[in-house]
Amino acid sequence: MEQLIKTIHLCKEYNNDGVITKVLHEVDLEIGKGEFIAIMGPSGSGKSTLMQILGFLERPTCGQYFFEGIDGSKFTDDELAVIRNEKIGFIFQSFNLLPKTSVYDNVRLPLLYDEKKRIKDQRTAIIEAIKAVGLYHRMDNLSNQLSGGEKQRVAIARALVTEPEVIFADEPTGNLDSKSGKLVMEILQNLNNKGKTIILVTHEKYTAEHARRIIKVMDGTVQEDTEVKQRLFAKDAEDLIK
Amino acid sequence: MDLRSTIRVAYIGLKTKKSRTFMTMLGIIIGISSVIIIVSVGGGAQSLILNQVKGMGSNLIGIFPGASEEEGPPPSALGIVNTTLKNSDLDAIIKNNSVPNAIAVTYYDRGVGTFQRQEKKYDGTFVGTTASYTKVHDVEMARGRFLNEDEEKDLARVVVLGAEVARELFGDNDPVGKNIKIKKEEFKVIGVVEKRGTQLFENQDALSFIPISTAQKIMLGVNYISLARVQIDAEENTDQAVADIGALLRDRHKLGKNEPDDFSIRPQTQAIEIFSSITDSLTYFLAAIAAISLLVGGIGIMNIMLIAVVERTREVGLRKALGAKNKNILSQFLAEAIVVTLSGGIVGVIFGILISFLVAILARQLGFEWDLIISYKAILLSCSISILIGLIFGIYPAERAAKLNPIEALRYE
Numbered sequence: 001m002e003q004l005i006k007t008i009h010l011c012k013e014y015n016n017d018g019v020i021t022k023v024l025h026e027v028d029l030e031i032g033k034g035e036f037i038a039i040m041g042p043s044g045s046g047k048s049t050l051m052q053i054l055g056f057l058e059r060p061t062c063g064q065y066f067f068e069g070i071d072g073s074k075f076t077d078d079e080l081a082v083i084r085n086e087k088i089g090f091i092f093q094s095f096n097l098l099p100k101t102s103v104y105d106n107v108r109l110p111l112l113y114d115e116k117k118r119i120k121d122q123r124t125a126i127i128e129a130i131k132a133v134g135l136y137h138r139m140d141n142l143s144n145q146l147s148g149g150e151k152q153r154v155a156i157a158r159a160l161v162t163e164p165e166v167i168f169a170d171e172p173t174g175n176l177d178s179k180s181g182k183l184v185m186e187i188l189q190n191l192n193n194k195g196k197t198i199i200l201v202t203h204e205k206y207t208a209e210h211a212r213r214i215i216k217v218m219d220g221t222v223q224e225d226t227e228v229k230q231r232l233f234a235k236d237a238e239d240l241i242k
Numbered sequence: 243m244d245l246r247s248t249i250r251v252a253y254i255g256l257k258t259k260k261s262r263t264f265m266t267m268l269g270i271i272i273g274i275s276s277v278i279i280i281v282s283v284g285g286g287a288q289s290l291i292l293n294q295v296k297g298m299g300s301n302l303i304g305i306f307p308g309a310s311e312e313e314g315p316p317p318s319a320l321g322i323v324n325t326t327l328k329n330s331d332l333d334a335i336i337k338n339n340s341v342p343n344a345i346a347v348t349y350y351d352r353g354v355g356t357f358q359r360q361e362k363k364y365d366g367t368f369v370g371t372t373a374s375y376t377k378v379h380d381v382e383m384a385r386g387r388f389l390n391e392d393e394e395k396d397l398a399r400v401v402v403l404g405a406e407v408a409r410e411l412f413g414d415n416d417p418v419g420k421n422i423k424i425k426k427e428e429f430k431v432i433g434v435v436e437k438r439g440t441q442l443f444e445n446q447d448a449l450s451f452i453p454i455s456t457a458q459k460i461m462l463g464v465n466y467i468s469l470a471r472v473q474i475d476a477e478e479n480t481d482q483a484v485a486d487i488g489a490l491l492r493d494r495h496k497l498g499k500n501e502p503d504d505f506s507i508r509p510q511t512q513a514i515e516i517f518s519s520i521t522d523s524l525t526y527f528l529a530a531i532a533a534i535s536l537l538v539g540g541i542g543i544m545n546i547m548l549i550a551v552v553e554r555t556r557e558v559g560l561r562k563a564l565g566a567k568n569k570n571i572l573s574q575f576l577a578e579a580i581v582v583t584l585s586g587g588i589v590g591v592i593f594g595i596l597i598s599f600l601v602a603i604l605a606r607q608l609g610f611e612w613d614l615i616i617s618y619k620a621i622l623l624s625c626s627i628s629i630l631i632g633l634i635f636g637i638y639p640a641e642r643a644a645k646l647n648p649i650e651a652l653r654y655e
Contacts (some may be wrong), residue, residue, distance in 0.1 A: 057563055057649045078567045096560045096652070100258040112247050113565035114262020158564070 001032035003069070004166060004197055004236025005054060010063035011220075012049050023049045024220045026063065031199070033165070036192040038200045038208035038228075043218035048170060050217060051201045055088050055168045056080045068165070085113050093171035095151040097143040098160075103130060104139050107157045114162060129157040133187055149180025166197040173207055182234040185210045189233065200204055206232070252577035259550075263582060266546045269539025270586030270631065271593060274624045276532035278594025280618075281603055285615030291517050293611055294441045295510060298379060301477055302510040305332070305349075305470040305491075310506040326504040327465040329454065331494055332470045341472070341477040341486040346377035349470035353467030355425035357450065359411040366407050368424055368450050370457020378473045384408075386418040386433030394453045397460065401429040405437040406447035424452070427460060439609065480509045495588060507599045533627075539586070540631040547579055547639035558643050559651025572644040579636025580629055587628025591621050 011023040030039055041047040050226045052058040053065060056072065065072040070082075075083065084090075095107045107126050112121055119125045130139055133153035138146065146154065150170060159167050169188060173181035182229070189210060192198045200211055208214050209232045216224035256263045308324035332349045335341045350371045357364040377383065381388065384405060384529045393400050399423065408417050408431075417431040429452065438446035458464050474483045484507050491505050551558070558571055566574075595616055605612035 037571070052649055055563075057652075081562065081565050081567045084563060090563050096556065098254075098557060098560075101254060105254065109561070112251065112566040113561075113567070113570060162565075 001034065003030060003181070004033045004035075004067070005029065006030040006066040006229045007054075007060075008064045008066075008123070010050075010053065010060050010065060012046075012053060012058065013061045022220060024053075024060070025137045027217075027220075027222055029215065029222065029225075031197070033197055034192070034195050036189070036198045036200070036210075036212045038202055038211035038214045039217060040202055040205070040208045040214050042203055045217045046220040047201050047203075047217045051168050051199065052169055054199065055090060056084050060160050079112070082115075085110055085162060086116075086118060087165045089160050089162065089164040089167040091152070091155050091167065091169040091172045093174040095148075095150055095175070100142050100144055102140055102142055103135060103146070103154050103157075105145055106134055106154055107161050109158060110162045119162065125161055125163075127158075129161040130154075132160060132191075147180070148176050149183060152176060152180065152184050153187065156184065160191070164196075166199060167191065168199050171203070172200070173202075173204075188236040210234070247313065248573050248577045249575055249581065249607065251254065254580045255554075255574070255578050256581060262546065266543055266582055267586035267641065269542045270536065270583050270628060271590040272529035273536035273539045274587045274590025274628060275533060275597065276535060277529050277624055278591055278620055279597050279601070280528045280532050281525060281617050281620040282594070282598035284521060284528065285617060286598075286602060286605065286612050288518060288521035289613045289615060290512055290605075290610055293613075295514050295517060297441055298471075298510070300510075301474045301480070302378065303472045303474060303480065303487065304508040304510070304513075305472065305487065306506040306508065307466065307468065307504070308506065309502050309504055324504070325464075326472065326495065328465065329458075329467060329493075331491055332467065332472075334490060334494060335472060335487060340490045341474075341483055342480075343474040343476070343483040343486070344472050345475055346374045346473045347470060348372045348375045348378045349454065349467040350461055351454065351464060351468050352374075353425075353457065353462050355412060355461070356423075357407055358423040359420070362411050364407055364410045366404070366448050368401070368452050368457065368461065369450055370461070372454050378471050382436035384434045384436040385416060386431070388433055388435075389451060389453050394455050396453075397431045397455045398453055399427060399456060399460075400432045402433040402435060403431055404435055404447045404449045406445065407450050408434045411561065412630060424450075425461060437439040439611075466551055477511065480511055484655060486508055491618040536627065536631060540583075540635040543579055543582060543631065544549050544635035545637060547575065547636055548642070550578075551575065551639050551643040554643075555651045555654040556644045559648045562571075562646070562648035563652060567643040571589060571646075572640045575640035575643045576633065576636045579640070580632035583628040583632035585634075587625050590628075591624055594624075618621070 005027045007027055010027040010029075011022070014021045014023060039047045039050060040191070050059065053060050056067075057074075059073065071183060089178060098109065104126060107129055108122065111122050113128070127136070127139070130136055133156050135150060135153055135157065138150060143151065143154065167188070171190070172184050176184065185207065188198050188200065198211070200208070202208050209228055209230070211228060212231065213225070215222055215228055251266050270491065298337065305327065307327035308322060319615060329349065332347050335344050335347050350369050352367055352369045354365065354367050371389070376388050384400070388402055389400065391501055392398070403417060404409070411417065411422060412420070417434060419433050422429055422431060435451075440446065452461070454467075456518055472483070472487065474480065488503065495504055496505065512586060515633050598616065599614060602612050602614040
């Protein structure tokens with residue numbers, strides 16, 4: 001499998017007015033293209049910080065991070081912004097949609113920053129992404145007119161629209177009821193089946209077992225890195241969407 | 243992100259807070275419309291005054307008795323009586339061709355008194371003047387004729403009534419040929435002047451005209467004149483004519499080399515310049531005061547933008563997570579500030595023009611010859627100032643937004 005992500009002795013410290021908090025210690029990871037990974041751990045374990053570093057939202061304090069073989073520490077802030085735009089899609093626990101803005105415009109948001117015009121036909125790409133999460137009929141609705149599950153599906157469409165290498169999902173089902181949560185997991189599984197790399201951050205074992213591989217993080221270090229033996233599958237997402 | 247997308251994103255951002263956007267805009271709308279209104283009304287008032295000065299006749303030079311400072315008012319304007327200017331001084335201007343550019347000259351003495359016909363009384367002003375008055379001033383006769391030179395020589399007791407005087411004393415009847423009393427002296431009406439309205443703050447229709455000789459010898463008992471006006475052939479000869487008149491009067495008054503003038507010569511062009519500079523400086527002064535409200539509006543915008551940056555911290559974090567660079571965030575917030583100020587400016591210009599238009603209509607209703615003056619310079623300047631205010635007062639909040647750390651911004655509650 002082609003390597004996408006590799007970290008060597010990655011660590012992260014926060015300095016709050018002289019008080020230094022170590023969040024990650026010497027994390028060594030390798031993630032291949034097309035994997036479905038769940039980073040699991042209790043709150044405060046450092047799993048979200050790890051995801052933020054892997055997603056180029058934060059820089060590590062020490063260690064090295066290679067993305068597609070390139071050393072991430074070499075990039076300027078603007079170059080990181082371009083990488084986030086082109087290679088990475090984010091899904092957040094609290095959806096983070098623009099308020100009072102249509103589904104279409106929310107999904108369009110990352111394309112505003114696609115300065116190279118990588119995506120030639122933006123309108124088609126937006127509509128395809130919205131269709132992929134089953135919200136074509138809601139395209140012109142405003143974000144505040146949607147249910148929680150629908151909001152998270154809009155967020156997935158927004159993460160998909162730039163055709164990224166990897167999608168980071170930080171507790172994507174945390175704010176959803178079980179039915180909507182299942183649907184979101186199904187969509188992620190479907191995307192992974194089509195070859196997209198998915199990195200999921202969760203504290204729930206149940207959610208993590210939808211992935212192919214679980215990396216357990218505890219007190220800032222990787223405790224366990226195992227294949228999921230009995231992987232969970234929700235009902236077929238396309239049926240649910242219909 | 244191209245300009246169109248930036249403006250579109252700014253528009254979407256502003257649309258979600260419609261009433262706040264409008265309130266923010268209000269400061270700019272008021273500021274810009276005040277500037278437009280003041281410049282327009284100032285221009286209208288200026289043209290009104292200048293038209294009145296020009297309405298007195300063209301290419302005129304005023305001669306006042308008594309010396310005065312170059313820029314100061316003539317002494318007669320301050321109520322000082324000077325007796326230095328005699329009829330013969332003025333007659334000499336035309337007679338001996340000593341002022342080649344002079345076409346006509348007229349002079350006056352004025353007094354006030356009760357005009358009476360039977361039971362009807364009118365307190366008015368009589369102007370003793372020469373037959374050449376009609377050459378120098380634009381005067382149309384409604385009835386009868388103006389004074390002639392024979393009447394001047396004969397001390398004739400004839401009067402040409404102003405339109406208002408005639409109406410007050412005779413109503414709709416023809417006054418020509420009838421007798422009236424002015425200060426108890428009997429006069430025969432020979433004409434009525436067409437309505438002239440107000441010129442330079444004086445109601446011209448309240449003035450009646452009698453021969454200068456009659457005014458001086460019978461009504462006022464004086465042998466000097468209070469004001470004269472010379473009409474010259476062309477405006478560009480003003481300086482020459484002023485010099486010639488000055489030399490002639492100094493010679494006639496036998497003034498020595500070191501003695502100052504005992505008269506003042508004021509060309510109409512100078513009066514126009516003085517009035518223009520007064521109204522100009524008034525307009526600029528008022529516009530500057532109005533501009534202060536623009537400054538206040540700008541500070542209001544900065545305040546609201548700072549609040550918006552705090553409120554939208556998560557949005558900034560999200561945009562950065564999705565690939566926005568610092569400059570994208572900077573230009574987005576800057577664009578929002580400029581969209582607010584520029585649209586405020588445009589609404590202000592439209593509102594200002596509307597009010598100026600209403601002022602012009604009202605002024606015309608009140609009988610002023612008011613021109614609606616909309617200065618394109620003022621409009622262009624207003625729009626540029628609006629953009630500038632957006633830039634100046636938007637840059638600080640926009641920079642604060644741009645510098646936000648994406649993760650801290652996303653965590654912000």
